[in-house]
Amino acid sequence: MSPPLRLTRAAAKARTRELLLASAAQVFAEQGYAGGSVDEIAARAGYTIGALYSHFSGKDELFLTLFDDRVAGHLRAIEEIVEHCGVDDDAAFAAFGDYLTTVADSRSGWSGLESEFLRYALTRAELLAKVTERRESARDAIARLISRRAPSWADAQITATAIIALFEGLLMQRRVNPASVPPVVFAGALRRLLAQATS
Amino acid sequence: MSPPLRLTRAAAKARTRELLLASAAQVFAEQGYAGGSVDEIAARAGYTIGALYSHFSGKDELFLTLFDDRVAGHLRAIEEIVEHCGVDDDAAFAAFGDYLTTVADSRSGWSGLESEFLRYALTRAELLAKVTERRESARDAIARLISRRAPSWADAQITATAIIALFEGLLMQRRVNPASVPPVVFAGALRRLLAQATS
DNA sequence: GTCTATACAAAGATAGAC
DNA sequence: GTCTATCTTTGTATAGAC
Incomplete structure (x- = not known):
């Protein structure tokens, strides 16, 4: 009946879970999905x-949980930038350019991990279904944000698909060679991809 | 002194090498780099x-050899399209859109493999150096092709970087869900990325 | 040059004690 | 809930016979 001295059982359990997730994020970021071992995740x-x-049921679930967090984080960041910059397109594009490099350069940056996991999931039907579902929902969230610039919903989805592909590709390239991907690469590409058709 | 009945020793050796490479291309395409085993490559x-x-000295060399072939193949295909379409931009963009889907849908399509290998190479300095060198040379080859559309060489390189990132990202996404990446996605993005600045 | 056999090392996952 | 110990599988790479 009296409150526990430090942590309730549930809180302690949740804490362990969080510690494991944080460790997994680090290990995956450093060594990739295939390269990171559950053993090291636990040890760290x-x-x-x-x-x-x-x-966790295993490595897959560990990763999927983190994947959800990442996607949610990206979407939050995007919305924040959009809100903060209002109708000033140039400021928003610049902010997105900076966001790309921040993510790529951070210690827990996931450059290339989504692709690696996708590639891995390709031969595992249930896994692929889960990831695909999450990716489509993220794509549609982005499509909604840019739909007023597009002539149709289908066109907004197409543009969103291209932007995601671009983001992931540049993230990887930035990790490999930071100098080859300054923020302006993403910012400039976004400006062009989102340019209003003026014909 | 007389010609051998069927194959010279050197030719036989070269043939084995080619058979192994073809098998490796298939296995890597189906199961990824980490997922594919040298055992299965040899057996197949x-x-x-x-x-x-x-x-071959090992898995790495096998992959790098194939990687060179792929890059050379892409560059040849690009040049062919550019030559064949001349100044008709729309035809060229459409052809590139089709090229993306052809590569992604082919049995030996390498969707996601470059990224997976890059991610793997991140923690192996000598490997990373080799791959980076090849990628930069490919990027510059593409930058040369588009340099007349760009205000500067640096700008051409930046655009080429974006195009490569886009291509790789879309290749992967097409493999995961073909319906979400019709040819027009790449074609349209190229048109926008390469639009002449009209300001 | 190719095969058989094997060394050697990891990794993912599980069982059962505490 | 956590740990120790172990099972089981798999993969890269090498040695030596043919």
């Missing part, structure tokens, strides 16, 4: 694999 | 790993 969080498996 | 070509290792 201060646990053993046994503990990890009592919180 | 009709050999054992022992034979494979007498032709």
